[in-house]
Amino acid sequence: MNKYTHLHQVLAQRQQQSLYRRARITDGPQQPIMQVNGKMMLTFCSNDYLGLANHPEVIKAFQQAANQYGVGSGAAHLVNGHSRLHQQLEEALAEFTKRERALLFSTGYMANLGLVAALAERPDTIYQDRLNHASLLDAARLSSAKRVRYSHKDTQQLAKRLEAQSTGQKVIVTDGVFSMDGDTAPVKTLASLAKQHEAWLIVDDAHGLGVLGETGAGLLEAEHLAQDDAILMGTLGKALGTAGAFVAASADLIEFLIQTARPYIYTTAQPPAIAAASLASLKLVQTESERREHLKELIQVFRQGAEQLGLALIPSTTPIQPIIIGENAKTLAMSQQLEQLGILITAIRPPTVPANTARLRITLSAAHSQEQVEFLLAALEQVIQSQTPIP
Numbered sequence: 001m002n003k004y005t006h007l008h009q010v011l012a013q014r015q016q017q018s019l020y021r022r023a024r025i026t027d028g029p030q031q032p033i034m035q036v037n038g039k040m041m042l043t044f045c046s047n048d049y050l051g052l053a054n055h056p057e058v059i060k061a062f063q064q065a066a067n068q069y070g071v072g073s074g075a076a077h078l079v080n081g082h083s084r085l086h087q088q089l090e091e092a093l094a095e096f097t098k099r100e101r102a103l104l105f106s107t108g109y110m111a112n113l114g115l116v117a118a119l120a121e122r123p124d125t126i127y128q129d130r131l132n133h134a135s136l137l138d139a140a141r142l143s144s145a146k147r148v149r150y151s152h153k154d155t156q157q158l159a160k161r162l163e164a165q166s167t168g169q170k171v172i173v174t175d176g177v178f179s180m181d182g183d184t185a186p187v188k189t190l191a192s193l194a195k196q197h198e199a200w201l202i203v204d205d206a207h208g209l210g211v212l213g214e215t216g217a218g219l220l221e222a223e224h225l226a227q228d229d230a231i232l233m234g235t236l237g238k239a240l241g242t243a244g245a246f247v248a249a250s251a252d253l254i255e256f257l258i259q260t261a262r263p264y265i266y267t268t269a270q271p272p273a274i275a276a277a278s279l280a281s282l283k284l285v286q287t288e289s290e291r292r293e294h295l296k297e298l299i300q301v302f303r304q305g306a307e308q309l310g311l312a313l314i315p316s317t318t319p320i321q322p323i324i325i326g327e328n329a330k331t332l333a334m335s336q337q338l339e340q341l342g343i344l345i346t347a348i349r350p351p352t353v354p355a356n357t358a359r360l361r362i363t364l365s366a367a368h369s370q371e372q373v374e375f376l377l378a379a380l381e382q383v384i385q386s387q388t389p390i391p
Contacts, residue, residue, distance in 0.1 A: 018328035019349055041344040042376070043343075045362075049207075049210060049364075049366065053241035055281070065277070073086075073268060073271055077269045078265060085272045088275070089104065097221075097232055104244060105244065106244055106269070108237070110245070112204060112233060120140075120169065124143075124145040125169075125171070126146070126148065127199075128174070130151055162197045163197075174187070174202070177206075180361060182207075202233065203230045211292060211318060215286060220232055231247065236281075299318070301370055302362070303321065312325075322360065322362065323359055325358050325359055332349075334383050338360075338383060345361070346360075
C-alpha cells in the first residue's frame with residue numbers, strides 16, 4: 001500500500017462529512033473589515049475582543065522594542081532569552097491579577113501543557129470538564145496521572161468523583177470561558193470543592209482575561225476568587241491583542257514551574273518586542289474601561305436581535321455568541337451564504353464541537369460598531385429566509 005493511501009482516505013472522508021478545513025489568507029491588520037482571500041469582508045470570528053491588536057500605542061511599543069532588542073529573543077528564558085521587558089511584563093501581570101508572581105509562556109497551549117503536567121503525575125488524578133479546550137485535554141494525556149472527565153459544569157458529578165479518589169493529589173481543571181460555547185465555569189463552586197478535597201484548581205481564562213471583571217482581570221476577578229482559590233492561566237493573544245500566555249499564582253508555585261515545566265524550560269522565549277506590546281496593551285485594558293462597556297452593549301444588541309429571529313443561542317454574556325445549527329452541511333452552507341453577503345463567520349464542526357452541534361461561532365469586538373452588528377443581524381435574517389442552495 002502506498003504510504004499516502006491512508007492520508008488520502010482520511011481527507012476524502014472528511015470532505016464527505018463536511019469536516020474538511022483550509023486556512024483563509026488575510027492581508028492587513030486585525031480589524032472588523034479585513035481583506036480575506038482577496039475580498040473585503042466584515043468579520044465576526046476574531047478573538048481580538050477589545051480591538052487592541054491594531055492599536056497605535058501597541059504597534060508603537062512593538063516597533064520601539066524591536067529597534068532596541070531585535071526581533072528574536074535568541075534563547076530560552078533560563079539561558080539568556082529573558083529580557084528586562086519580559087521581567088517587567090511578568091511583574092505587571094502579577095499586579096494586574098493580584099497574584100504574587102506570573103510566569104510567561106510562548107503560547108497558551110504550552111502554558112497548559114507545562115502547568116498541568118508539572119502538578120499531576122502518577123498516582124494523581126486530573127478532573128476535567130468535558131468541554132475543556134484541547135490544550136487542557138492534551139495536557140492531561142501527556143501527564144502520567146489518571147484522567148477523569150465530568151459532564152459540562154456538573155459540579156455534583158464532580159463532587160462524587162472527587163470523593164471516590166483515595167490516593168494521590170487531585171487537580172481540577174476548567175476553562176473559565178468555554179471557547180466554543182461562550183458560557184462561564186462555576187468557579188466559585190469549583191473553588192469550594194477544591195478546598196474541601198485539598199485539590200488544586202486550574203482555571204484557563206484565555207477568553208475572560210481583559211473582558212470580564214471590574215478592571216478586566218477576568219472571571220476570577222469577577223467572581224472574587226483570590227490567589228489561594230485558583231491558579232490562573234491567561235493568554236495575551238485574545239483580548240490583549242498580542243501573543244503568548246502566562247500563569248499567575250503564588251511565588252512558591254511559580255518557582256516550582258520554573259524548575260519543572262518543560263515547555264517553559266525548553267522553549268525559546270517570545271520576542272522582547274511582544275512583551276513590550278503586551279505591556280502597552282495591558283495599560284490600555286486598565287485605563288480604557290469604555291472598551292468593555294461598549295462590548296457589553298454590542299453583546300446585548302446582538303442577543304436581542306438574534307432572539308427576535310428565533311436563532312438557537314447558548315446562554316452567554318461573553319463576546320462568544322455561537323448559533324447552534326446542528327448539521328455540518330447546513331452550517332457550512334449558511335457560512336458560505338454569509339460570505340457571499342460580505343460577512344465572515346467560521347462554521348465550527350466536529351470534532352472541535354460534539355456531534356450534531358455544528359455552529360456559527362460569532363465573536364464580537366469592541367472595535368465593531370452597533371451598525372455593523374445590526375448589519376450582521378439583517379444578513380442572518382436574509383440567510384434564514386433564503387431557500388436558494390449554494391452553487
